Amino acid sequence: MIKIEPPRLRAASDVPGGRRKQRVSMADVARLAGVSSQTVSRVANGLPGVVETTREQVLAAMSQLGYRPNSAARSLRYGRFNTIGVILFGLSSTGNSRTVEAIATHAAAEGYAITLIPVGVPTQDNVMGAFTRMGELAVDGVILIIEVHLLDATAVALPPGVHVVVVDSDAGDRYPVVDTDQADGTRQAVRHLLDLGHRTVWHVAGPAESFAAERRAGAWRQVLEQAGRPVPPLERGDWSADSGYHAGLRLAADPACTAIFAANDQMALGVLRALHESGRRVPADVSVAGFDDIADAASYLPPLTTVHQDFAEVGRRCVEALLRQIHAEPAGPGTDLVPTRLVTRASTAPPPA
Amino acid sequence: MIKIEPPRLRAASDVPGGRRKQRVSMADVARLAGVSSQTVSRVANGLPGVVETTREQVLAAMSQLGYRPNSAARSLRYGRFNTIGVILFGLSSTGNSRTVEAIATHAAAEGYAITLIPVGVPTQDNVMGAFTRMGELAVDGVILIIEVHLLDATAVALPPGVHVVVVDSDAGDRYPVVDTDQADGTRQAVRHLLDLGHRTVWHVAGPAESFAAERRAGAWRQVLEQAGRPVPPLERGDWSADSGYHAGLRLAADPACTAIFAANDQMALGVLRALHESGRRVPADVSVAGFDDIADAASYLPPLTTVHQDFAEVGRRCVEALLRQIHAEPAGPGTDLVPTRLVTRASTAPPPA
DNA sequence: GGCAGCCATGTTTACGTAAACATGGCGCTC
DNA sequence: GAGCGCCATGTTTACGTAAACATGGCTGCC
Numbered sequence: 001m002i003k004i005e006p007p008r009l010r011a012a013s014d015v016p017g018g019r020r021k022q023r024v025s026m027a028d029v030a031r032l033a034g035v036s037s038q039t040v041s042r043v044a045n046g047l048p049g050v051v052e053t054t055r056e057q058v059l060a061a062m063s064q065l066g067y068r069p070n071s072a073a074r075s076l077r078y079g080r081f082n083t084i085g086v087i088l089f090g091l092s093s094t095g096n097s098r099t100v101e102a103i104a105t106h107a108a109a110e111g112y113a114i115t116l117i118p119v120g121v122p123t124q125d126n127v128m129g130a131f132t133r134m135g136e137l138a139v140d141g142v143i144l145i146i147e148v149h150l151l152d153a154t155a156v157a158l159p160p161g162v163h164v165v166v167v168d169s170d171a172g173d174r175y176p177v178v179d180t181d182q183a184d185g186t187r188q189a190v191r192h193l194l195d196l197g198h199r200t201v202w203h204v205a206g207p208a209e210s211f212a213a214e215r216r217a218g219a220w221r222q223v224l225e226q227a228g229r230p231v232p233p234l235e236r237g238d239w240s241a242d243s244g245y246h247a248g249l250r251l252a253a254d255p256a257c258t259a260i261f262a263a264n265d266q267m268a269l270g271v272l273r274a275l276h277e278s279g280r281r282v283p284a285d286v287s288v289a290g291f292d293d294i295a296d297a298a299s300y301l302p303p304l305t306t307v308h309q310d311f312a313e314v315g316r317r318c319v320e321a322l323l324r325q326i327h328a329e330p331a332g333p334g335t336d337l338v339p340t341r342l343v344t345r346a347s348t349a350p351p352p353a
Numbered sequence: 354m355i356k357i358e359p360p361r362l363r364a365a366s367d368v369p370g371g372r373r374k375q376r377v378s379m380a381d382v383a384r385l386a387g388v389s390s391q392t393v394s395r396v397a398n399g400l401p402g403v404v405e406t407t408r409e410q411v412l413a414a415m416s417q418l419g420y421r422p423n424s425a426a427r428s429l430r431y432g433r434f435n436t437i438g439v440i441l442f443g444l445s446s447t448g449n450s451r452t453v454e455a456i457a458t459h460a461a462a463e464g465y466a467i468t469l470i471p472v473g474v475p476t477q478d479n480v481m482g483a484f485t486r487m488g489e490l491a492v493d494g495v496i497l498i499i500e501v502h503l504l505d506a507t508a509v510a511l512p513p514g515v516h517v518v519v520v521d522s523d524a525g526d527r528y529p530v531v532d533t534d535q536a537d538g539t540r541q542a543v544r545h546l547l548d549l550g551h552r553t554v555w556h557v558a559g560p561a562e563s564f565a566a567e568r569r570a571g572a573w574r575q576v577l578e579q580a581g582r583p584v585p586p587l588e589r590g591d592w593s594a595d596s597g598y599h600a601g602l603r604l605a606a607d608p609a610c611t612a613i614f615a616a617n618d619q620m621a622l623g624v625l626r627a628l629h630e631s632g633r634r635v636p637a638d639v640s641v642a643g644f645d646d647i648a649d650a651a652s653y654l655p656p657l658t659t660v661h662q663d664f665a666e667v668g669r670r671c672v673e674a675l676l677r678q679i680h681a682e683p684a685g686p687g688t689d690l691v692p693t694r695l696v697t698r699a700s701t702a703p704p705p706a
Numbered sequence: 707g708g709c710a711g712c713c714a715t716g717t718t719t720a721c722g723t724a725a726a727c728a729t730g731g732c733g734c735t736c
Numbered sequence: 737g738a739g740c741g742c743c744a745t746g747t748t749t750a751c752g753t754a755a756a757c758a759t760g761g762c763t764g765c766c
Contacts, residue, residue, distance in 0.1 A: 023432065023722090025721085025722055025723085026722065026723065026724095035746085036747075037724090037746095038747080039744085039745060039746080041722095041725095042724090042744095042745090049745080050744075050745085051744065054744080068488045070721090070722050071490050072425050072426075072434065072721085072722075073425075073429050073721070073723045074723055075723095075751095076426050076429050076723075076750095076753090081425065090454060091453060091457075092454060092648075097444045098444065100469075101444035101445060101471060104444075104469050105471050105473060108470060113469070113486065115469075116453075116457050116466070117457070117461060118457045118461065133466065136422050136423070136424045240648060242648075245652055266649055269649055270652045273654055276654055295594065295619070296594045299595060299598055299623045301625070301626055376752090378752055379752065379753065379754095389716045389717075391715075391753095391755095392715060392716080398754080403715085404714065422752085423753075425751085425752075425753095426751070426752030427754085428753095429721050429752080430720080430721055430752080431753090
């Protein structure tokens with residue numbers, strides 16, 4: 001049973017310091033400064049029409065009382081909250097956490113706080129529930145970091161009228177999307193391996209449910225086909241190093257396999273381990289490339305050639321796109337692609353003679 | 354210049370679908386259901402005193418209009434928000450992001466949303482600014498994931514009257530603290546190495562500003578001293594694999610060094626690389642242990658012996674401790690330690706004969 | 707049968723802010 | 737010098753919710 005607070009006492013006639021400090025409102029400041037609360041409001045919001053001496057009195061009263069504006073009241077008044085909601089599947093992946101960090105940083109710089117709702121199991125119901133909660137919280141907009149095609153199972157779309165930006169998804173035809181240029185990054189990596197002289201490139205893909213994984217796999221296939229190379233059977237992992245390890249063990253057993261493109265760095269780490277344990281040297285016998293360029297990749301054995309992804313920029317553009325929607329014209333759907341760049345390290349080399 | 358919205362039109366007499374949907378309030382629902390808004394409130398909050406037929410009418414009206422409670426108004430009324438603020442230095446470290454994820458998950462389960470404010474540079478000013486912002490947002494409590502001793506430079510403490518829980522800090526004498534049992538985890542790792550027969554253990558510490566790093570280094574030193582072993586000079590990194598690599602290069606040059614305890618897994622990764630490049634085998638020549646047990650550690654070359662840290666549990670306890678404060682008696686200071694456990698893998702072995 | 711009491715429901719009010727409107731005094735203009 | 741207008745400031749109101757209080761009809765008891 002939750003204890004109900006006793007009725008609030010009017011002023012701070014309470015035992016000071018003993019009980020909870022009474023919240024200071026504009027009216028309290030106004031009383032102390034001898035002005036109306038409206039004048040306090042004007043001072044608080046930097047509006048004109050307050051003479052300098054009055055303003056100083058008000059400011060003095062504010063700091064004396066420790067006044068803080070109450071955003072609940074302000075939000076009720078304005079109908080908005082200066083808050084951006086972020087709905088995401090999980091923070092465990094490096095990419096997500098760095099994107100969220102960038103979102104939070106840029107949002108803060110624009111005066112917005114961010115509210116996070118993680119969705120453990122990304123079902124339609126759970127995502128809609130998160131949206132409902134966001135609606136209750138009166139966020140000004142929502143950034144969705146979830147594979148939106150998970151939502152396609154039913155006819156229900158995202159709530160209309162809510163400003164939304166989607167990350168890492170193919171929903172570009174329905175919502176504004178910000179995403180890393182998965183296809184171009186993949187092309188750079190695969191072409192790099194072909195240019196080194198490899199006949200073809202094997203691929204350890206991410207899970208089929210992931211659009212990023214599918215786009216990387218699709219681009220990999222396309223590059224090979226356009227170059228007239230054979231397309232080896234796909235290996236699939238779940239983004240984890242361990243899944244990369246098992247895929248790597250299978251690939252290591254195939255002597256024809258001299259170049260592997262893993263869909264992320266962690267799976268590449270597992271591939272490196274599998275190759276090592278199978279006695280195949282990297283890059284002398286087999287070349288390995290990854291995707292993401294996480295900080296650790298430069299310290300793998302050997303340091304990993306990988307596609308650098310600019311998570312911070314993705315986050316920044318999300319916030320910008322959302323604020324543009326909030327402040328002005330409703331942005332239409334479309335995809336904003338953040339470029340990638342190949343970072344060449346020691347894990348790739350020409351194939352063995 | 355921000356465009357000011359034209360005055361709101363009363364009902365949805367607006368072009369439907371064209372303009373922004375008018376927010377549905379209790380009054381709208383009440384009107385449709387033919388009851389008072391107070392009755393709607395009672396239904397919305399599951400309070401007794403509403404007859405079944407009336408309740409059904411209200412529920413029907415709610416779903417017909419798509420009513421959502423407005424948390425701004427509710428917060429204004431209640432004086433609280435059902436929101437927990439999290440102030441943190443960065444999400445980039447594995448530990449932080451997983452802790453935040455656990456916090457968000459458990460908070461959500463308790464009906465709380467979380468609001469995130471990252472503090473890029475953890476100065477006193479910035480942290481106080483974040484607290485001010487949290488105050489404005491009327492969060493019910495704050496979880497601080499920042500080395501609190503950074504705040505000790507000045508006399509200013511955290512704002513009084515705000516419920517707060519601190520993670521990963523030595524502020525246990527002033528605030529409730531939840532933390533991994535750094536000392537015990539370190540003891541397990543160092544003793545494991547000594548038990549294997551190593552004469553002593555070298556240490557690659559984290560940055561001196563970090564209390565976690567200091568506590569791990571302190572425990573390392575203590576175990577060695579209690580065992581009567583020599584205490585080798587400390588190597589310091591900044592948590593990154595790259596810094597571990599450079600420390601590792603220095604240690605690899607010392608033939609006496611047969612066992613290394615790195616303060617986190619990523620620095621251990623760098624150490625592994627340095628040893629490899631220096632031609633020293635792991636674990637045949639040198640044993641390496643880490644701290645954190647991040648997912649990748651099992652795929653390092655060789656798989657890393659490390660101290661498992663339960664970030665999810667830390668997050669859970671933070672939320673619990675904070676909610677306890679919010680709902681009931683103000684919890685005093687004190688430290689809640691989450692146990693750790695050593696995970697033995699292939700990177701540790703007896704010293705060379 | 708009359709009245710007390712209870713239950714379902716309605717009415718009033720307060721939460722803190724800020725827009726819209728009101729007021730009053732002073733200076734400037736003709 | 738009288739009136740107009742502007743500027744600083746005050747007053748009213750609305751935002752959506754829910755506690756507190758009010759009402760009115762019905763039941764049950766003596």
